[in-house]
Amino acid sequence: MKAAVVHDFNAPPRYGDFEAPVAGAGETLVQVRAAALSQLVKSQAAGRHYSSATTLPLVPGVDGVGLLADGRRVYFAFPRGPFGAMAQTTVVKTEYCVPVPDDLDDVTAAGIGNPGMSSWAALTERAHFQRGENVLINGATGVAGRLAIQIARHLGANKVIVTGRNAKSIEGLAALGADVLIPLDAPAAQLTETFRDTIRSHRVNVILDYLWGPSAESLLGAVGGHGSDEAEPRIRFVQIGSITGNTITLPASALRSSGLEMMGSGLGSVSNAGLAGAIGGLLKAVVSGGFSIEAEAVPLTDVERAWTSDAAARTVFTI
16 A cells, blocks of 8 residues: 555655555544644654654554445554555554544644543543633644634633733733733743732643743743642643653642642553544534634645645545
8 A cells, every 4th residue: 555654763654565455353444535744643753752652664643534345434543563554555453443523624633632531631631621710821822722612612611811922922812802911022030920910810720831832831830839828729731742851850849738630631641542532522613613723734645745744734545
């Protein structure tokens, strides 16, 4: 079969031939129609993600849209390696397939699944978000962050606070449903005070962190109290991405003096079945919730060229 094939962790995949998969017990073959290029996929294909395979060659891609043998159109996730999503045919566990609503096209469904799932699963599976709570999204200017604003609103957030690199980067986020916009280009001490005032005045219940690094340090420094008579309010901090750094300094006092509950959301912290279920819920809500994503359909034959493109729109390979 034809596929995008990773031959070298230090080079983009090339379009070529790859052996066709055979389904085993509990698995199904999927005739792929669309598969999105995400930061997760790029990181795995470069051997840099904690879930990366170690043996080459392989077909990249963690999810997509395709047809089952009986003609049903599904969103699928977590193909069995080395058979990734960016091929004519892939193989996945049957339980990792969810129906795609008829009013949702292939490219949108494939493009929105991974970035939308990041906040949907973080809120529903990890933070156990309740309608009427307030959410702060650290790093809301990318595809996943912009979707997180819309999803938080759809799930019933009372207030949504967002951050971005600078004032220009967060322009337009209010139109997506953000109530408070915080640029991150202030000195660290000033940013911590801004976060402290915002978290207290808007009574933030959940923090979704796509950045980690310095801004996360400022956030964690802002949630602590000063030994008052009353316990500090409960805040669930959900770590999703590490765009600005993979490590931070976390003072012990930040935990002892606050109602902070820290957790992550991603491969491993939520089961694959749980993530597939979250995507199923997301896809059902895309049209009714008015979720939007910029996606560009690119033939899989152009994978080598498109792999390194810096286009703002999400690349979705079509087969």
